Amino acid sequence: MKLSQSGIGTMRVNNLDKMYPAQDILMQSGQLVQYSTGIFAYGNIVFLVKRKIQQIIEEELNKVGCIEVELPTLQPDEIWKKSGRLSKYIEEGVIITADTKKGTFCLAPTAEEAVVEFAREKLKSYKHMPATFYQIGEKYRDEIRNRGYLLRGKSFLMMDAYSFDTSLENLNITYNNIKEAYIRIGNRLGITICPVIADNGSIGGKKSEEMMLLSEIGEDTILYDENTKIALNTEILEKENYEEYLRDEYGITDISNLKPRKAIELGHIFQLGTSYSETMDAKFIDKDGKEKPYYMGCYGIGVSRLVAALYEKMVIKDENNTVTGISLSKEIAPYFIQIIPNLENEEKVKDAEKLYKKCFGKAILDDRTNISMGSKIKDAKILGTPFIAILGNKSDNGMFELEETATGKKQIVEIENFDIKNF
Numbered sequence: 001m002k003l004s005q006s007g008i009g010t011m012r013v014n015n016l017d018k019m020y021p022a023q024d025i026l027m028q029s030g031q032l033v034q035y036s037t038g039i040f041a042y043g044n045i046v047f048l049v050k051r052k053i054q055q056i057i058e059e060e061l062n063k064v065g066c067i068e069v070e071l072p073t074l075q076p077d078e079i080w081k082k083s084g085r086l087s088k089y090i091e092e093g094v095i096i097t098a099d100t101k102k103g104t105f106c107l108a109p110t111a112e113e114a115v116v117e118f119a120r121e122k123l124k125s126y127k128h129m130p131a132t133f134y135q136i137g138e139k140y141r142d143e144i145r146n147r148g149y150l151l152r153g154k155s156f157l158m159m160d161a162y163s164f165d166t167s168l169e170n171l172n173i174t175y176n177n178i179k180e181a182y183i184r185i186g187n188r189l190g191i192t193i194c195p196v197i198a199d200n201g202s203i204g205g206k207k208s209e210e211m212m213l214l215s216e217i218g219e220d221t222i223l224y225d226e227n228t229k230i231a232l233n234t235e236i237l238e239k240e241n242y243e244e245y246l247r248d249e250y251g252i253t254d255i256s257n258l259k260p261r262k263a264i265e266l267g268h269i270f271q272l273g274t275s276y277s278e279t280m281d282a283k284f285i286d287k288d289g290k291e292k293p294y295y296m297g298c299y300g301i302g303v304s305r306l307v308a309a310l311y312e313k314m315v316i317k318d319e320n321n322t323v324t325g326i327s328l329s330k331e332i333a334p335y336f337i338q339i340i341p342n343l344e345n346e347e348k349v350k351d352a353e354k355l356y357k358k359c360f361g362k363a364i365l366d367d368r369t370n371i372s373m374g375s376k377i378k379d380a381k382i383l384g385t386p387f388i389a390i391l392g393n394k395s396d397n398g399m400f401e402l403e404e405t406a407t408g409k410k411q412i413v414e415i416e417n418f419d420i421k422n423f
Helices: 021-028 044-063 077-083 084-090 113-117 168-189 233-239 242-250 275-279 303-313 346-357 373-381
Strands: 032-036 038-043 074-076 096-100 103-107 131-140 153-166 195-199 207-214 219-223 229-232 259-273 283-285 291-293 295-302 316-317 323-326 337-341 363-365 388-392 399-404 410-414
Touching: 021 032, 021 084, 021 323, 038 044, 044 131, 044 153, 044 168, 044 303, 074 077, 074 388, 077 084, 077 103, 077 113, 077 275, 103 323, 103 346, 113 131, 113 153, 153 168, 153 303, 168 207, 168 259, 168 295, 195 219, 207 219, 219 233, 229 233, 233 242, 259 303, 275 295, 283 323, 291 323, 295 303, 323 373, 337 346, 337 373, 346 363, 346 388, 373 388
Parallel strands: 195 229, 337 363, 337 388
Antiparallel strands: 032 038, 074 103, 096 103, 131 153, 153 295, 195 207, 207 259, 219 229, 219 259, 259 295, 283 291, 316 323, 388 399, 399 410
């Protein structure tokens, strides 16, 4: 990408949000554009970061046999009435509805009802299961309190998966396979995802775990044991039979070492059992020829939340602990290197073009005019590339200064021998 064609001018960021500095940088630099509370547009780099995260999610879910589909985000209210959730979601102010001359429709906050309608004609026999369908698409919730920019919005990108099994035992296998996939997703993104025992809430069912990232900017407070890694949401302790619940469902008998920690909820997984299939009369024929309800699970990951959490984790700070920019990890950075030539030196410009071609598709070329080299270097750290290539007076022709933005380490590199795959 050439910056002269991106619409990005000189970027100045001031008085950053102390809680969410990275996302404030994105807002002030125009990489995120807010249309209304909780509704955002993504600039090129943030959009591509989001897409790389999606690809990692897809790859890990595909490994455990999940099948990608696409369900409608605009849904007739009849299917929500079947499950009995419509009135509750309206009462809680979560669901966004639209009355038209041809009926009432809902903007999907989730898709349990839609996936039951999708699956009932496809999974008629026990021979067709286990089956897990997933999608990555926009969801809508009329949040009363939008917080943390992309962390909690009205419109957000989510991966939601739905499993269908013939028994509770088989559901347990699917549930654990997908939980392990979540942990691998976190590992690939450079974060540790912590399963946190939670209440099922309005989704329904019996057993669930929130997928959390321990973080001081999290709005959730969990109880966590540093040694055993056991974690639970404090709402579990409000259950009358919480000790029995923890023992029977999770094998936990001692929570005395759990301490309060702040965390960001990135996802949530649920064992729904037969609650939806029974309510919506969705059944299959078992091996004895009898009708049985599906044993279902549902699994969500907030892709927008992951974008926000990863950006906040990857800020650059100076010696005074002041946030000065962002350095994206190589796992999610769409562009690895930002090339900054001295445009007044013809040889440097030629060298920059040569380097740009060597790194094509992975590089940003700062060819903007009337902007100083110093301003361009600051801008590079705002855009978040892991490396900066500076072609100025400190290096000979055919050479450039390579800076790692996360650490500030610098080295002189020869263009001819440079291979971005080695960094």
